[in-house]
Amino acid sequence: MFTAFLIKYAEIGVKGKNRYLFEEALVKQIKNALKRCEGRFEVTRTPGRIYVEALSEFDYDETVDNLKTVFGISGICPVVHVEDEGFEKLGQDIVKYMDNVYPEKNFTFKVQARRSRKNYPLNSMELNVELGGVILDAFPELKVDVHNPDVLLNVEIREKIYIYSETIPGPGGMPIGSNGKAMLLLSGGIDSPVAGYMIAKRGVKIDAVYFHAPPYTSDRAKQKVIDLAKQVSRYTGPIYLHVINFTDIQLYIYEKCPHDELTIIMRRYMMKIAEHIAKETECLGLITGESIGQVASQTVQSLAVTNEVCTLPVFRPLIGFDKMEIVDVSEKIGTYETSILPYEDCCTIFVAKHPVTKPNLNIIKRHEQNLNEKIEELMQTALDTDEVIVVNYEG
Ligand code: ATP
Ligand code: MG
Numbered sequence: 001m002f003t004a005f006l007i008k009y010a011e012i013g014v015k016g017k018n019r020y021l022f023e024e025a026l027v028k029q030i031k032n033a034l035k036r037c038e039g040r041f042e043v044t045r046t047p048g049r050i051y052v053e054a055l056s057e058f059d060y061d062e063t064v065d066n067l068k069t070v071f072g073i074s075g076i077c078p079v080v081h082v083e084d085e086g087f088e089k090l091g092q093d094i095v096k097y098m099d100n101v102y103p104e105k106n107f108t109f110k111v112q113a114r115r116s117r118k119n120y121p122l123n124s125m126e127l128n129v130e131l132g133g134v135i136l137d138a139f140p141e142l143k144v145d146v147h148n149p150d151v152l153l154n155v156e157i158r159e160k161i162y163i164y165s166e167t168i169p170g171p172g173g174m175p176i177g178s179n180g181k182a183m184l185l186l187s188g189g190i191d192s193p194v195a196g197y198m199i200a201k202r203g204v205k206i207d208a209v210y211f212h213a214p215p216y217t218s219d220r221a222k223q224k225v226i227d228l229a230k231q232v233s234r235y236t237g238p239i240y241l242h243v244i245n246f247t248d249i250q251l252y253i254y255e256k257c258p259h260d261e262l263t264i265i266m267r268r269y270m271m272k273i274a275e276h277i278a279k280e281t282e283c284l285g286l287i288t289g290e291s292i293g294q295v296a297s298q299t300v301q302s303l304a305v306t307n308e309v310c311t312l313p314v315f316r317p318l319i320g321f322d323k324m325e326i327v328d329v330s331e332k333i334g335t336y337e338t339s340i341l342p343y344e345d346c347c348t349i350f351v352a353k354h355p356v357t358k359p360n361l362n363i364i365k366r367h368e369q370n371l372n373e374k375i376e377e378l379m380q381t382a383l384d385t386d387e388v389i390v391v392n393y394e395g
Contacts, residue, residue, distance in 0.1 A: 001080060001100060002060060005067065006164055007050040008075035010172070025175035025203070026050065026072040032237055033066040036395035051079075064168060066395075069235050071201050072178070073170030077154075080163045087122065090161060091134040097163050098135055098153070108145035109135065113155045120157045131155060174203030176237055181205040182285040182315060183278035185270060186232075186241070188224045188343060191289025191318055193232050193335040194326050198317035199287050200236040207281055208232075208239050208391075209274045211246035216350075221343035226391060231335045234393035242277055243387040246270070249378050250350060256370040259352045263297045264359050265368060266350070267306045269375075273382060275310050286310060291318040291326070296355040305359045 007030065014022045027043050027050060034041045039058030044051050052067070060078075067076050082093045098109075113127035122130060131153075132144055156162040184196040186208040200206050210225045222243065233239045246269075253265050274286055290298045297306070307314055318326055330336040368375075 002078040003054050003081045004079040004162070005052040005063070006077040006079050006162070007052060007067070007073055008077065008167065008170070009050070009072050010074045014174075022072065022175060022178050023050070025178040026070070028177065029070045029072065029175045029237070030067065033070050034063070036393075037063045037066050039063070053081075068168070068170060070175070071171055071173035071203065071235065072175035074172055075167040075170055077164040077167050082161045082163065084120075084157070084159075084161055087130070090155075091131065093161075094131055094134060094153070094155070094163065095138040097165075098139065101165065102151065105139045105141045107150035108143045108148075109151040109153055110144060110146050110149035111135070111153050111155060113157070115157045117157055117159070127155060127157075171201065171235070173201035176200060176203060176205050176235075179203030179205075180284045181207065181282060182287050183274055183281070183283040184208040184287040185274050185289075186210050186225055186229060187289070188221055188228065188339065188341075189289065190323075190330050190336065190339040191291065191294075191326055192287075193228045193289075193339065194329045194333070195287050195289040195315075195317050196232050197235060197329065197333050197335075199315050200232070204285075206232070206236045206239055206287070207242070207278075207283060209242040209244060209277055211244050211270050211273075213247045213250055214245065216247065216250075218343055224338060224341055224343055226389060227338050228335055229389075229391040230393050231333070231338065233391050235333065238390055238392040240281070241389045241391050243389060244273060244277075244382050245385055246382065249375070249382060252371060252374060252378055254350055257367045260354055260356050261359065261364060261367060262350055262352055263355050264302055264305055264364060267297055267302075268309045268364075268368075269379070271306055271314070272309045273379060275312050276379075276383060277386065278312060283312075285313045285315050287315045287317070289318055289326075290316045291321050291323075294323065296357045299357050301358040302356075305361050305364055308361060 009026060023045055027045055030043050030052060037058060040055040042053045042055055064076060067073060080097055111128045111131045113124045115124055136142060151165050153165045179202055182199055182204050184206050186192045196206050208229055212222050229239050229241045249269055250266060253262055257265050278286055290303060292298060292300060327336060330339060
């Protein structure tokens with residue numbers, strides 16, 4: 001029945017040149033999402049609205065599901081197209097539409113007609129009244145409510161006539177590519193995929209880095225991170241995933257530094273390396289899944305010590321979230337099931353029984369001096385052996 005979708009987006013704060021960029025980016029992301037769907041589509045833009053029109057048979061559910069992954073879309077309205085064959089035929093089409101879409105006739109409605117073609121014989125007001133009458137004749141159980149209708153039936157007179165009344169909620173946010181790029185530190189846990197999703201939702205393109213520590217972390221752990229990146233890329237588009245071999249750095253820190261400071265020092269080196277790759281790949285910030293107080297390395301003191309190595313801004317969208325709130329999002333975006341698979345991530349192997357929870361920056365820096373002999377060389381080797389995997393969700 002439906003042959004097109006009207007795409008709604010929130011324009012607040014998006015004006016002038018920014019609005020143009022926003023719409024351009026949104027159209028591009030819609031086209032990308034539609035590539036994953038069966039059928040051919042045309043995406044057209046007129047000021048303030050975007051239409052997706054099917055040019056062939058298509059799978060309605062699949063198409064809606066994919067449009068729901070496009071940040072920037074606030075609502076998806078399925079549209080019925082009819083040819084303009086006079087008012088009487090339009091009345092019949094409208095009655096058929098109401099009957100199909102609302103099998104239960106126990107609601108109030110209002111017709112909202114719009115003419116973008118002024119040569120139509122009735123004006124908008126007349127259309128509202130006349131079509132309202134036709135509907136009431138067909139379904140006397142219905143009532144009109146012009147102030148607060150249950151169903152707002154939109155009828156747009158263009159070349160063809162567009163009829164729609166339902167709005168399926170979109171993900172909101174801003175289209176990818178409208179807000180620069182950032183580097184996500186992606187582990188196999190629950191938090192970092194959610195953090196990446198949340199920053200991407202603000203229009204930020206995402207690349208990712210994973211610190212792998214073979215043989216302490218298995219190939220399955222690496223595959224798990226690739227799978228998570230793939231799930232996140234459903235929303236973000238292709239992700240360049242950098243896999244950094246972190247084993248020698250980790251072992252060196254283990255050998256030279258107090259074990260209760262191992263995690264915090266390790267995290268500082270992860271951030272340093274991630275920032276290095278970020279700067280080489282035009283990323284303007286880093287993203288982590290940290291949340292205050294979740295573990296010893298995420299106390300306010302620990303976060304401050306970790307942060308100290310970075311010059312780029314570090315985005316921590318989960319900073320004030322409880323675990324349950326993070327789990328809710330991960331279930332919603334489909335990463336939870338993968339995240340809870342039991343493979344070791346590189347931090348769990350070396351964790352001390354009693355890690356410092358209030359690290360002192362000066363003491364940490366002093367202990368890092370123990371690494372002077374080899375750390376630069378080890379970091380360089382890690383960067384030189386960066387394995388880049390292009391990850392993309394293909395449906
Ligand atoms: P997550 O659920 O995201 O793994 P976590 O609760 O396990 O988080 P930590 O292990 O302390 O927390 O890690 C904090 C953040 O550091 C992660 O959210 C992630 O952004 C980053 N991180 C941790 N380990 C790695 C890793 N092996 N590779 C890349 N990033 C990592
Ligand atoms: Mg983790």
